[in-house]
Amino acid sequence: MAEEVILLDFWPSLFGMRARIALREKGVEFDMREEDLSNKSLLLLKMNPVHKKIPVLIHNGKPVCESLIIVQYLDETWGPESPLLPSDPHERARANFWADYVDKKVYPALRATWLSTGEALEAAKKEYIKCLKVSEGELGDKAYFGGERFGYVDVSLIPFYSLFYVEKLADFSIVEECPKLVAWAKRCLQRESVAKSLPDQDKLYDFVLELKKKLQSQ
Amino acid sequence: MAEEVILLDFWPSLFGMRARIALREKGVEFDMREEDLSNKSLLLLKMNPVHKKIPVLIHNGKPVCESLIIVQYLDETWGPESPLLPSDPHERARANFWADYVDKKVYPALRATWLSTGEALEAAKKEYIKCLKVSEGELGDKAYFGGERFGYVDVSLIPFYSLFYVEKLADFSIVEECPKLVAWAKRCLQRESVAKSLPDQDKLYDFVLELKKKLQSQ
Numbered sequence: 001m002a003e004e005v006i007l008l009d010f011w012p013s014l015f016g017m018r019a020r021i022a023l024r025e026k027g028v029e030f031d032m033r034e035e036d037l038s039n040k041s042l043l044l045l046k047m048n049p050v051h052k053k054i055p056v057l058i059h060n061g062k063p064v065c066e067s068l069i070i071v072q073y074l075d076e077t078w079g080p081e082s083p084l085l086p087s088d089p090h091e092r093a094r095a096n097f098w099a100d101y102v103d104k105k106v107y108p109a110l111r112a113t114w115l116s117t118g119e120a121l122e123a124a125k126k127e128y129i130k131c132l133k134v135s136e137g138e139l140g141d142k143a144y145f146g147g148e149r150f151g152y153v154d155v156s157l158i159p160f161y162s163l164f165y166v167e168k169l170a171d172f173s174i175v176e177e178c179p180k181l182v183a184w185a186k187r188c189l190q191r192e193s194v195a196k197s198l199p200d201q202d203k204l205y206d207f208v209l210e211l212k213k214k215l216q217s218q
Numbered sequence: 219m220a221e222e223v224i225l226l227d228f229w230p231s232l233f234g235m236r237a238r239i240a241l242r243e244k245g246v247e248f249d250m251r252e253e254d255l256s257n258k259s260l261l262l263l264k265m266n267p268v269h270k271k272i273p274v275l276i277h278n279g280k281p282v283c284e285s286l287i288i289v290q291y292l293d294e295t296w297g298p299e300s301p302l303l304p305s306d307p308h309e310r311a312r313a314n315f316w317a318d319y320v321d322k323k324v325y326p327a328l329r330a331t332w333l334s335t336g337e338a339l340e341a342a343k344k345e346y347i348k349c350l351k352v353s354e355g356e357l358g359d360k361a362y363f364g365g366e367r368f369g370y371v372d373v374s375l376i377p378f379y380s381l382f383y384v385e386k387l388a389d390f391s392i393v394e395e396c397p398k399l400v401a402w403a404k405r406c407l408q409r410e411s412v413a414k415s416l417p418d419q420d421k422l423y424d425f426v427l428e429l430k431k432k433l434q435s436q
Contacts (some may be wrong), residue, residue, distance in 0.1 A: 050319065050352060064311045066318055076307040089294040093282045100284055101268065134268060 005030040006058040008044050010037055012207045014107070015067035017159035017197050019055040022071040024193035025155070026078040068099055071155055084152045091146070098138055098145060099156035106131045106160060114212045129177050136181040143187060154188055161185035162198040163208065223248040224276040226262050228255055230425045232325070233285035235377035235415050237273040240289040242411035243373070244296040286317055289373055302370045309364070316356055316363060317374035324349045324378060332430045347395050354399040361405060372406055379403035380416040381426065 007023065007030050009016040023030050035044055035054050047056045047063035057064040057073065064073045075084040085092050109131045112124035135157060139145055145153035164174045164185070175182050188194045225241065225248050227234040241248050253262055253272050265281035266274045275282040275291065282291045293302040303310050327349045330342035353375060357363055363371035382392045382403070393400050406412045 050315075059308070062308055064308070065315055069311050069314045069318065072314065073307050073311040076310065089291050090277075090280055090282070092294065093287050093291040096287045096290065097268075097283055100287065 003028075004058075004060050007032045008035055008041070008047065008054050008056040008058070009033065010035050010054050011199050012204055013054060014159040014163070016055040017162070017199075018067040018155050019057060019070045019074075020197035021155050021158065021193050022074045022084065024196060025082070025084065025150070025191075026074050028074065028078055068103065068156060071152065075152070084150075084155060086146060086151070095146060095152045098135070098153040101131075101135065102153075102156045102160075106135065106157070110160065110163065114208065115215050117216065129174070132174065132178050132181055136178045139180060139184055141180075144184070150188065150191060154184075158185060158188045158194055159198065161188070162201060162204055221246075222276075222278050225250045226253055226259070226265065226272050226274040226276070227251065228253050228272050229417050230422055231272060232377040232381070234273040235380070235417075236285040236373050237275060237288045237292075238415035239373050239376065239411050240292045240302065241275075242414060243300070243302065243368070243409075244292050246292065246296055286321065286374060289370060293370070302368075302373060304364060304369070313364060313370045316353070316371040319349075319353070320371075320374045320378070324353065324375070328378065328381065332426065333433050335434065347392070350392065350396050350399060354396045357398060357402055359398075362402070368406065368409060372402075376403060376406045376412055377416065379406070380419060380422055 005023070005028055007016070007019055009019065009032050011034060020032070033041075033043075035041060037054070040052060043058075044054065044056060045052055047058055048054075048065045051065060053065070055065075055067055055070060057070045059073075059077070064070050071084065085095055106128075109124065109128040113121065113128050116124045138153075142148075144150050145157070161182075164182070189198070223241070223246055225234070225237055227237065227250050229252060238250070251259075251261075253259060255272070258270060261276075262272065262274060263270055265276055266272075266283045269283060271283070273283075273285055273288060275288045277291075277295070282288050289302065303313055324346075327342065327346040331339065331346050334342045356371075360366075362368050363375070379400075382400070407416070
């Protein structure tokens with residue numbers, strides 16, 4: 001059967017980037033459909049009626065929602081010879097823990113830097129850097145989070161690198177604060193799957209500038 | 219090798235209950251160690267240095283943290299003849315989605331009912347009931363979320379039933395609002411794994427009453 005793979009996505013989405021990277025890691029041909037989030041498509045509303053959010057993977061008509069669940073689904077469905085998640089249950093649990101950490105801690109901390117100004121912004125910046133340093137501690141001296149091979153935790157965190165450049169909006173330097181994490185990010189970017197999936201930093205900078213204005217005026 | 223399985227837990231924890239249920243579903247003998255969360259044990263701080271939260275499963279000295287990750291780990295490590303998660307990747311993704319929904323929507327909505335008073339409480343109650351109704355919609359007329367067998371989504375949501383009784387604190391009736399969900403919960407409670415893992419409702423009622431006072435005075 002011919003596989004039909006559609007990704008409902010939005011180019012600056014960190015979560016969309018995860019799905020794109022995993023699809024490319026697995027060599028899956030897909031049709032990326034850009035959503036207008038101010039006027040969501042009927043397909044998006046039908047395929048993700050609960051959260052109404054991108055990314056949504058539609059594989060032969062069936063939806064898979066939530067970025068980490070999409071990455072796991074892709075890992076289980078394609079390319080068993082190049083797994084993203086380790087097979088050992090304890091190593092899997094560890095990878096799940098650190099990907100979950102990105103969602104529970106790193107992302108909310110980043111978002112807080114967009115929402116806040118003044119003293120609250122200073123606190124938010126500190127918290128964000130703290131979360132990145134905790135991630136860097138888990139990386140340690142390894143090439144990738146899982147060891148020698150690019151894997152699940154790398155997919156979950158690398159989209160944030162596309163926003164490191166945006167740090168200049170908040171006047172802090174991740175390059176200085178987290179040198180090992182930056183070296184890891186550059187290593188990941190040498191992969192075609194990552195390089196093709198992360199947006200242009202200048203374009204993203206302009207987008208986040210607008211987003212901050214919008215969020216802070218609410 | 220003799221298996222050493224320790225669960226660092228706290229009796230009223232919805233997340234701890236998940237781990238207990240899954241351990242009992244899998245027939246794993248375990249040593250449940252009650253934590254004093256105002257004076258956490260050195261073992262807890264060592265085994266979960268990132269979040270410093272229960273539950274933590276310690277299997278032969280190695281920690282697994284975060285309740286859903288613990289349930290997955292248990293499912294992969296014990297009793298392949300009675301899996302909690304389905305083997306089909308799309309069905310797995312669906313189960314992961316609904317367990318994730320409990321964490322992302324149901325729990326925050328419940329917590330909001332504890333934190334709020336007056337009009338905010340009315341809004342919080344509505345949101346909580348809405349989330350339960352969405353879950354009930356996914357259950358439909360099935361015996362369990364996954365169909366005929368008790369599984370992963372059931373483990374993730376059933377602890378909340380122990381708090382349905384607490385609804386009288388907020389003056390709303392889940393029995394009236396979600397009759398199918400209540401019938402499902404009673405079905406789950408017929409399982410020894412569930413009945414043994416959920417605390418006494420009167421004891422939990424007193425605990426939540428104190429918790430609400432504490433949260434609202436902060």
